[in-house]
Amino acid sequence: MTQLTWHTYSQSSNRFSDIELDWLFNQGSLTERLIQLSQNAFSLEIVSETLQMLRQDEYNYLNISSLQKQWVREVILKGNDIPWVYARSIILCNKNNQSNMNALTNIGTKSLGSILFEQDCFNRSEIEVTQYPIKLLPFQQFCDNLWARRSRFYNDTYMVVVQEIFLPHFWQTIQSTK
Numbered sequence: 001m002t003q004l005t006w007h008t009y010s011q012s013s014n015r016f017s018d019i020e021l022d023w024l025f026n027q028g029s030l031t032e033r034l035i036q037l038s039q040n041a042f043s044l045e046i047v048s049e050t051l052q053m054l055r056q057d058e059y060n061y062l063n064i065s066s067l068q069k070q071w072v073r074e075v076i077l078k079g080n081d082i083p084w085v086y087a088r089s090i091i092l093c094n095k096n097n098q099s100n101m102n103a104l105t106n107i108g109t110k111s112l113g114s115i116l117f118e119q120d121c122f123n124r125s126e127i128e129v130t131q132y133p134i135k136l137l138p139f140q141q142f143c144d145n146l147w148a149r150r151s152r153f154y155n156d157t158y159m160v161v162v163q164e165i166f167l168p169h170f171w172q173t174i175q176s177t178k
């Protein structure tokens, strides 16, 4: 089983340049920033949306039993049709009615962020980072040593874990727009 070790800003900030810190630890909507960076040439491709068993580090982060499947949404965020971010989000709803769950799981290519950042309905935990194992990526995005970040969005109805892995073309774009 792949074990990931996540690090907080204070544990890891000396490993990054200022521009990497800005993108990895910014608490605002990543979607909004990518829309600006792409000058509105932003798109979102759904990789998968399934009920599935999680990784142990995900169960631990959620502090839930590792015997239950959870709803997982995986997407690629693109600028000018180029893959910039692979995101893996886990959505839990503590009120077992389907309409609440549908509100976050039935959104198609609408950005999850457009809901999570709507009207300050969610709290967000501290952002943590890790180097994401290549075998956990979709095979089209295979690349070693990519930096990933995670955080929890929560309110009295939902717990949403968002994991965002920054792909090589993203960093190349950032370097070229400096």
Ligand SMILES: C=C(O[C@@H]1C=C(C(=O)O)C=C[C@H]1O)C(=O)O
Binding pocket: 028, 029, 030, 031, 032, 044, 073, 074, 075, 077, 085, 087, 088, 089, 110, 111, 112, 113, 114, 116, 162, 163, 164
């Ligand atoms: C949390 C956000 O939502 C983004 C959109 C996602 C989606 O639509 O699945 C997943 C991760 C995020 O990069 C954000 O925009 O900050």
